[in-house]
Amino acid sequence: MAKYEQYAEYKDSGIEWLGDIPKDWQIKRLKYLCKINTGTKDTINAIEDGIYPFFVRSQTVERINSYGADCEAVLTAGDGVGVGKVYHYINGKFDYHQRVYMLSEFNQITGRFLYYYLSSNFYKVALQGNAKSTVDSLRLPQFLNFEFSLPSLEEQPLIVSYLDHETAQIDTLIEKQQTLIQLLKEKRQAVISHAVTKGLNPDAPLKDSGVEWLGGVPEHWEIGRLKNVLRIRNGRDYKEVEVESGGYPVYGSGGIFKRSSDYLFDGESVLFGRKGTVDKPLLVSGKFWTVDTMFYSEVFSNAKPNYIYHQALLFPFDQLSTNTALPSMTQENLLELGFVIPSFDEQEQICQYLSDKLKVFSNLVSKAEQAIQLMQERRTALISAAVTGKIDVRGWVEHDGIN
Structure with a gap:
């Protein structure tokens, strides 16, 4: 932030995390700046194509056909993973969850300024004295007594205009990186699909596999079923073998999540979900245990x-999965699935080719994710600097590009 101008004079705010603030700014607690209410709706009240925005405890805005408020407001999660992280600004008709706080009827502060101030500063205060890196619920007394550094009502819109412009520029760059990541993932999937169903020789004659999702495959490849290349075993409940540390990994559909004193298998294995998440196979090796909702x-x-x-x-x-509230898959259906089987040598060549190719995709995705993280950090730091007076943006003039 060194290239930005600062205010002519500063004073000690008396607040450790806030530090010095511009001389003419005031310190006010949140409870004197707005009214706070909670909603009356629950998540089950959401309607997919509802007329009005419905604010729940996540960054995702649902829809609903009723509205509980028609005003300018800032909304934030009262509990759950969104505490201190999820903020929404709206001016119009909307409804909100019973564990979402609505801040409205602003006094001495504009809604947009309050939105920017809370979204960039409150979380670090909410974490103070908390041993964990997350906050489970919003403590209302702490929230009400959260302190704001306030410029005049004439100055706040200048800061908001600057932040609206600059954050929009950063958000556009973030969106481009997110689009790039999506394209890279689609390209990665296409490379995998072509390699394991068409092989590496572009001149190899093809034959109809007779399996819809496989399409044409090389003539010299064998067409069989999954049962021709592996045997399926059931996972088991891990609770009797669970240990705090050491031991062997316990795999669920999301990967390793516990440790065990015993193992079910030792070697390379492909794991499949039996219940719940059934569409994310895993490749593992060594000694391991799998939960009873997994196949190995x-x-x-x-x-x-x-x-x-x-x-x-x-x-x-x-x-393959059953049409129930909790998707499930049977061994029989899985094993009867059509499967194309190249020679073992060709399988090795395909695996090596994919290893090399997928490393390139992983590196590109990693760089894009790092760029997004840096831009998000930059965005938060810029907002915090502007709303706490660490930089003076009163003389800002809109132009293309990010300052």
Whole structure:
């Protein structure tokens, strides 16, 4: 922030995290700046194509056909993972969750300035004295007594205009990086699909596999079923073997989440979800345990687990899972799935090719994610500096590009 101008004179705010503030600014507690209410609705009241915005405890704004307020407001989560992180600004008709706080009827502060101030500064204060890196619920007394550094009502719109412009510029750059990540992931999937169903020789003649999702495959490849390359085993409940540390990894659909004193299998294996998340196979190796809602596999000598895993990423899991509230999949349906089997040597070549290619995609995605993180940090720091008077933006003039 060194290139930005500062105010001519500062004074000690008396607040440790805030430090010095411009001489003419005041310190006010939140409870003197607005009224705070909670909603009356629950998440189940959301309607997919509802008329009005419905603010819940996440960054996602739902829809609803009723409105509980028609005003300018700032909304924030009262509990859950969004505490201190999720903020919304609106001016119009909307409804809100019973554990969402609505801040309205602003006094000595504009709604947009309050929105920017809270979204960039409150979370660090909410974490004070908390051993965890997250806050489970919003303590209302702490929230009401949160202190603001306030410029005059004439100056606040200047700061807000500056932040509206600059954050929009940063948000545009972030969106471009997010689009790039999505395109890279789609390209990655296409590379995997082509390699495991068409092979590496572009001149190889193809034949109809007879399997809709596989399409044409090289003539010399064998067409079989998943049961021709592996055996499925059921996972087991881990609670009797659970340990705090050491031992062996326990796998669920999201990866390792516990440790165990025993193991079910030792070697390379492809894991499949049996209940819940059934569309995200995992490739693992070594000694491990799987939960009872997972299948693990014993791969036959005619196939490489790595190759099976990459072909499994293409499986039509939506056709295999039962149409229930909790998706589930049977061994029988999984094992009867069509599967294309190249020679073992070709499988090795395909796996090596994918290893090299996917490293490139992973590096590009990682760079884009790092760029997004830096821009988000820059955005938060810029907002905080402007609303706490660390930089003077009163002389700002709109122009293209980010200051």
